[in-house]
Structures are given as C-alpha cells and as structure tokens.
Amino acid sequence: MRLPLFLALKYLKPKRSVASAITVVSVLGVMLGVAAVLVVRSVMTGFGEIWEEKILDFKPHVTLLPTHGNVIGGEDAIAARLRRVPGVVCVTPEIDTRVLVSCRGRVLAPVIIGVDGDDFASAYRVGEPRAGSFDLEGDTLVIGATAARSLGVWVGDEVTVYSPKTLIDKDEIFLPVKWRVGGIFSCGQHEYDSGYVVASLPNVRDLMGLESGVFAIHVKTDCPTDPRRFGAVSAAIAEIAPNLRQVTWREADREIFNALAVEKNMTALLLSLISLVAVFCVMNTLLVLTVQKTSAIGLLKSIGFRRREIMSVFMVHGLIQCVLGISLGLSASWAILSNLQRIVEWLSRLGLEVFPASVYGLAEIPHHLVPMDVFWVVALVLVFGTLASFVPALIASLKDPVRALSER
Numbered sequence: 285m286r287l288p289l290f291l292a293l294k295y296l297k298p299k300r301s302v303a304s305a306i307t308v309v310s311v312l313g314v315m316l317g318v319a320a321v322l323v324v325r326s327v328m329t330g331f332g333e334i335w336e337e338k339i340l341d342f343k344p345h346v347t348l349l350p351t352h353g354n355v356i357g358g359e360d361a362i363a364a365r366l367r368r369v370p371g372v373v374c375v376t377p378e379i380d381t382r383v384l385v386s387c388r389g390r391v392l393a394p395v396i397i398g399v400d401g402d403d404f405a406s407a408y409r410v411g412e413p414r415a416g417s418f419d420l421e422g423d424t425l426v427i428g429a430t431a432a433r434s435l436g437v438w439v440g441d442e443v444t445v446y447s448p449k450t451l452i453d454k455d456e457i458f459l460p461v462k463w464r465v466g467g468i469f470s471c472g473q474h475e476y477d478s479g480y481v482v483a484s485l486p487n488v489r490d491l492m493g494l495e496s497g498v499f500a501i502h503v504k505t506d507c508p509t510d511p512r513r514f515g516a517v518s519a520a521i522a523e524i525a526p527n528l529r530q531v532t533w534r535e536a537d538r539e540i541f542n543a544l545a546v547e548k549n550m551t552a553l554l555l556s557l558i559s560l561v562a563v564f565c566v567m568n569t570l571l572v573l574t575v576q577k578t579s580a581i582g583l584l585k586s587i588g589f590r591r592r593e594i595m596s597v598f599m600v601h602g603l604i605q606c607v608l609g610i611s612l613g614l615s616a617s618w619a620i621l622s623n624l625q626r627i628v629e630w631l632s633r634l635g636l637e638v639f640p641a642s643v644y645g646l647a648e649i650p651h652h653l654v655p656m657d658v659f660w661v662v663a664l665v666l667v668f669g670t671l672a673s674f675v676p677a678l679i680a681s682l683k684d685p686v687r688a689l690s691e692r
Contacts, residue, residue, distance in 0.1 A: 306569045307605060313562030314609020314669075315616060318661055321552055322617040325657045327624075328548040330650030335544070336509075338473040339537055341409040344376075344502030345514075346521055347536065348528040355497035356528065365524050366503060371517040374504040376403040379488045381499065384446035385481060387435045394431055394481045396445070398488025398498075407504060408482070409471070415439045416467035420484040424466030430478035432468050441465050447491045461491060501528070508533060556664065563668045566605050570598050570676030595677040602673030606665055614658070621651050 350356050359377035366375045379398035384391060399407065401420035414429050416439035425445075427437070437443060443465060447458040463483065470477050483491075485498070503521060507513035514532075522530055534541065620627065625648045 306565065306572060310562060310565035310569050310605050311609045311612065313565050314606055314665060315612035317556070317560075317562045318610055318613025318665060319616040319620065321556055321661050322613070322653065322658065323620050323624075323651075325548065325552050325661075326617070326621055326651040326653040327649065328544070328551060329654055329657070330652045332541075332544045332548065333652055334650045335473075335540065338471065338476070339533060339540075340508050342471055342473065342476050343533055343536065344407070345505045345508045345533045346503040346518060347531045348501040348503065348521070348525055349499075349531060351527060351529050354499060355494065356499070356501060357497045359498045359501055362525055362528075363501060366501070366521060369517060369520045369524065371505050371507055371513060372503055372521075373506050374403065374406050374502075376400070376407045376502045377485070377498040377500075378502055379485065379492060379494075379499045381448055381488075381492065383448060383481075383491070385431075385435065385443050386446070387437050387441060387443045390435050392431055392435055394428070394479050396425075396488055396491075397480060397482045398485040398491075399482065400485050404482060407502065408469075410469040410476075411471065414468040414470045416465070418467050418469070418482075420466070420482065420487075423461070423463045423487065424483070425463045426467040426469055426482040427465055428477035428480050429468050429470035430474060431481060432465070434478065437465050439465055439468060445491065447493070449491075449493050458491075458493060461487075463487070501525075560668060562609065563606070563665065563672045566602050566669055567672040567676060569605065570602050570673055571679070574598065574676050574679055595674075598677035599670065599673040602669055602676070603666070606669030610662055610665055614662075617653070621653060624649055624651055 348356070348362075356362070356377070363375040363377055366372055376399050380395055382393055383396045384393055386392075397408075399420075401418070404418055404420065404426070413426075416426075418426055420426065425443070427435075427443075432438065435443065441464070442462050444460045444462055446460045449458045469482075489495075489497075505514060505517050507517065518530065518532065628649055
C-alpha cells in the first residue's frame, strides 16, 4: 500500500473528535444526495415510459390529414396501399370529432371515434372489455370507463348523441341520435377513459352528414420508438400519400413529452444541489483535518515529503469519503426502489397520500433505473468531490514545516 493511501485510511479511522463526526455527516450527506437523485430520476423515467406506452397503445403512430379541406376521399384505396408498407401493422380510416353525449340530465363532450368494428381491437389496445363487448354493429357505441361513470351509464343504457354540425351548419338541422352502450373499455389512462367514445364508421359518417370520406387515416407501426426504422416507414408513407399531411405521434403529443423532459431535468438539477452541499461538507472535513494534523504535516515535510505527496494524502481522503457515500447511496436507492410500493402504501396508512391511484390511473408507482443516470450521478459526485478536496489539500501542502512543528 502506498504511503498517501495508508495515511488517508489512517486519518479516516473513527476517533472521538469533531473531525470524525463531520466525516460521518459528510458520508451520509453524499449517500442521501445520490439516493435522492437516483430514486427521483428512476420514478420520472418510469412515468415517462408508462405514459409513452399508453399513448402508443391508444393513439396512432402516424396520422394522415387532408392538406386542403376536412375530408379525405378514396380512403380505402390509400389504406390498402399503406397496409403493404413494411413495418405498418394497422391502418384505419376514421372520423374523429367532438360531440355532446347526454343521459338522464348528465352531459359530456367526448371525442367520438368512427372506425370499422373489425379494426377497433387492433388499432386501440385497450385490453379486454370492462363490460359488454367491442361489437360496433347497429346503433351501439363503446365508451370509456370514466366517461361511463360521469354519465351514469352501463351496458344496455341508451344515450343521446348530438352532432357538432348543429352548431356549424345553420342552414340544415341535424337531429340528435339515440345509441345504446354496447361496451365499456378501460386503458388505465384517465384522459382516454374519460374523453373518448367509439362508434362504427357508417354511423359517425351519418352523424356528420357525410356520404363518403373520412377525416383522417391512422397508421400504427411496429417500430414507433426506433428513430431509424420509423423514419423509413414515415418516408414510405409520404411516397404513397404525397397529398396528405403527416403528423407523427411525437409531434401530436409534443407538449406532454417536453413537459416530462423539463420536469425530469429540473427535478434532478434541484436534487443535485443536495450532493453539492454534501461535497462542501467533505471540504469542511478536510479543512478541520488539516488543522488537526498540522504537526504531522510539518513532520512529513521535514523528513522529505514533497508538496504533491502531501496533497495526495488529503485528496485521497476526500475521494474515499465520496466513494463511501456513493456506495451507500447506490445501496440505499436500490433498497428504496425495490420496496417503493410498500413504502408508498405505508405512507398512505399514515395519512400521507403520495401516489393517489385516482389521479394517476396506475395501480402502482412506476420506476426504471437507467444505467446512464447512475453513471452521471457518480461522475458528478466524483468530479465535485475532487474539486472540493483540492483546496484543503493545497492549504496543507503550503504549510511551513518549521511553523507547523512549532504548533505541536
């Protein structure tokens, strides 16, 4: 063992002194900082992945809209060509518009999706029906679980649907229609469960006063998160439908993903300040240690130790504290994430509701620890720990040996 490392470990041994207490506090501070940043980053990453998964399951990956006007004609021929594109798994011509739905005095304004019944299950991955079925034959509709609860309806109940054309077209009267609730879906996302109903494409087309055409053609792929493959599929779709405007899923939900990214980065930045405060504690520990070891520093210099070797003793001492804190922080974050749901349930029993399922629509709090996050946290603490150790180490190396020995 080299002498600087030996002395650094020797000075690290616990003693009944202020320096030993500050050392323990410094290590615990680094541990808490590392654990806090990793746990929060893991939870934020988990939320982002869950929301991305919900969006990809429910919404289209590519939406084709008319460049001029509101209606796309010849949708069946376009859809047939798009289905032959490698990477495309589902193509659904649809009419999506907001309507008014009422039942027994309760009114809701969801988006109605007009789609062929055979395409609904493959285009919208909402799992098994909560009740009823997803059969769109006849005058039936499928409604989200939260929307059904808001209207107070269940399978078999009759609802009244009002066309938005009533407000737009003043020269023609569009009478409301009465449809029966045939099924209830729940995809676990409050926005979709509360804001969408589904009916057959012919029924919605009649509701909107159209004889043919659709408002959009929705495309789902097998590679929405692979930028290279998804770009190739998008280019192929553009070649088939050059006269239609293409909107990808990231463009359609840009605000959500931007908000998640900003919140994730800002939260991690604020929590990183905890680690910086702990690093300053490491600096204070070394400053106290240089005062306590003044005579030892003078002795080492008098027997021929150079300034660089004196500095290395105290810098190694500071880095050891950081490494101990990082190791404990990694262990603490692993323990917290492994028992995160139990901790949340325990806090809820104490009256502290940190993850209400009614708000987030998830059975348990999601988390995913990314190795790159671990790397950056560890690198940040080590870099700042090195910088914090440099100043006390420099002060120790500049001490005059004669004066240091006289303070013995």
